[in-house]
Amino acid sequence: MQNKTIITILLVTLVISCSSTDVPEVTWGWYVIDPRTSQGWNNIIFMLNGFSATIRLSIVAAVFSMMIGLIVVLPGLSENRWIRLPSRIYVEFIRSVPLLPMLLWVFYGFPFLLKSMGVNIPIDPFWGAVITLAISDSAFTAEIYRGGIQSIEKGQTEAAKTVGLNYYQTMSYVILPQALRRILPALANQFIYIVKMSAFAYVIGMQELTKRAFELNSNEYRALEIYTFLIFEYLILVLVISFFVRWLERKLGADQRR
Amino acid sequence: MSKKTFAVEFKNVDKWFDDFQVLKNINLEISVGEKIVICGPSGSGKSTLVRCINNLENHQSGMIKVYGHEVSSKSKKDSKMLTQVGMVFQQFNLFPHLTVKENLLLGPMKALGLSRSDAEERAISLLKRVKIPEQVDKYPSQLSGGQQQRVAIARALCMEPDIMLFDEPTSALDPEMISEVLDVIIDLAKEGITMIVVTHEMGFAKKAADRMIFMDEGRIVETGAPEEFFKKPKTDRCKLFLNQILQH
Numbered sequence A: 001m002q003n004k005t006i007i008t009i010l011l012v013t014l015v016i017s018c019s020s021t022d023v024p025e026v027t028w029g030w031y032v033i034d035p036r037t038s039q040g041w042n043n044i045i046f047m048l049n050g051f052s053a054t055i056r057l058s059i060v061a062a063v064f065s066m067m068i069g070l071i072v073v074l075p076g077l078s079e080n081r082w083i084r085l086p087s088r089i090y091v092e093f094i095r096s097v098p099l100l101p102m103l104l105w106v107f108y109g110f111p112f113l114l115k116s117m118g119v120n121i122p123i124d125p126f127w128g129a130v131i132t133l134a135i136s137d138s139a140f141t142a143e144i145y146r147g148g149i150q151s152i153e154k155g156q157t158e159a160a161k162t163v164g165l166n167y168y169q170t171m172s173y174v175i176l177p178q179a180l181r182r183i184l185p186a187l188a189n190q191f192i193y194i195v196k197m198s199a200f201a202y203v204i205g206m207q208e209l210t211k212r213a214f215e216l217n218s219n220e221y222r223a224l225e226i227y228t229f230l231i232f233e234y235l236i237l238v239l240v241i242s243f244f245v246r247w248l249e250r251k252l253g254a255d256q257r258r
Numbered sequence B: 001m002s003k004k005t006f007a008v009e010f011k012n013v014d015k016w017f018d019d020f021q022v023l024k025n026i027n028l029e030i031s032v033g034e035k036i037v038i039c040g041p042s043g044s045g046k047s048t049l050v051r052c053i054n055n056l057e058n059h060q061s062g063m064i065k066v067y068g069h070e071v072s073s074k075s076k077k078d079s080k081m082l083t084q085v086g087m088v089f090q091q092f093n094l095f096p097h098l099t100v101k102e103n104l105l106l107g108p109m110k111a112l113g114l115s116r117s118d119a120e121e122r123a124i125s126l127l128k129r130v131k132i133p134e135q136v137d138k139y140p141s142q143l144s145g146g147q148q149q150r151v152a153i154a155r156a157l158c159m160e161p162d163i164m165l166f167d168e169p170t171s172a173l174d175p176e177m178i179s180e181v182l183d184v185i186i187d188l189a190k191e192g193i194t195m196i197v198v199t200h201e202m203g204f205a206k207k208a209a210d211r212m213i214f215m216d217e218g219r220i221v222e223t224g225a226p227e228e229f230f231k232k233p234k235t236d237r238c239k240l241f242l243n244q245i246l247q248h
Helices: A002-020 A038-048 A050-076 A081-096 A099-116 A125-150 A154-162 A167-204 A209-220 A223-254 B046-053 B078-082 B100-111 B116-129 B145-157 B175-189 B202-208 B226-231 B236-246
Strands: B008-017 B020-030 B035-039 B061-066 B085-088 B163-167 B194-198 B211-216 B219-224
Touching: A038 A050, A038 A209, A038 A223, A050 A081, A050 A125, A050 A167, A050 A209, A050 A223, A081 A125, A099 A125, A099 A167, A125 A167, A154 A167, A154 B085, A154 B145, A167 A209, A167 A223, A167 B100, A209 A223, B008 B046, B020 B046, B020 B219, B035 B046, B035 B202, B046 B061, B046 B163, B046 B194, B085 B145, B100 B116, B100 B145, B116 B145, B145 B175, B175 B194, B175 B202, B194 B202, B202 B226, B202 B236, B211 B226, B211 B236, B219 B226, B219 B236
Parallel strands: B035 B194, B035 B211, B085 B163, B163 B194
Antiparallel strands: B008 B020, B008 B061, B211 B219
């Protein structure tokens, strides 16, 4: 009974407030990305050119992340807790720091640290972004590896041992090839995450998709149209990656048939 | 001839899993070329005993020697020495992402350093010996259990071991596949290789074993030649066990 009254009052207020305020006339500005005009076409090309940096950044960062993740996870699987400890600390620490503060620290803070040690090099935006993304992501990659490696039956390691393989041979010929197949979907997920996170690189001046859209908007003041276009750029990129991963999974799955 | 070198030698070996003692004061000497069959109820420590020989399990006290070399978790020469000891598991443990041939090549090429052509030659001749040369390019999952276990035997033999360990090699098989695997093991027994087999296949034991070992609760309770062992077991525990598994 009471609820009904309250809701009615709220609705009436809403209707009155809407009708009483004058809705300002909105002018749409899709011309900024209209391929039929030369300005629109140039703008589109300007934004599309960001793809190259986003893709390069994501791929290189993903490769580094997979390598760092592997280096971090292997000691983390040791039976000795003192060997396990640094790996654990790394994962917990890196996992807790958000990407944006980490980027700001690496790009703006770290050079001071270097300078104090007598090294005077500016951080290149591309490599700064690659290393930060890779490190930030490697904590998650390491955890994915750990799950994958631990899911391989103990008998595989034992069988490898009985045919004389040492630890590294067992890992590279027996355990990792099987683990990688199992974690492929999770790694792909992580790659998509990197692609999206690479947008943060705009704060350190990387000419990637987001930075391009941002720059264009500061000339054109067409935020809705430009950022809508930006979102579709990411959407298409991620869909292409998903499609490729599905294809890869089918291809790898075909010759194992477990 | 004061000191003979045994293929495998256990001296006062004890092993615990946490505070549960799985092996209690094991003393055992196995001569070169001898075929041993170990039986006993589950949980009696027979698998653990066998797995201590190739260091898949570590013992806590006592001494285990393989061809006079002491087995311990600390020695760095482990992997080299262990290639003398081949093993066949209950669950086959083939590498599922590799073909039959690749399963057989991995050890010889990576651990023994054989060239591909030498290793392939060896692999093919062993697949013929276990009677499945036609399966060479298939993946393990495309084979029956019996075929998989025969590949596992060939994979172990590829390392040209001096000792072969079989840990319940037919326990995970469908009944109609047991004999094809046992036939291969019996053929192998006719050659000079030292064999230690954990199994409940008493028909096989009668045919192939030089010596029977009966284990219960972590101890070797009885040993003997198969004829006496089956006809007149000395201990009541062994009598009871044999009655139970032979009554059907």
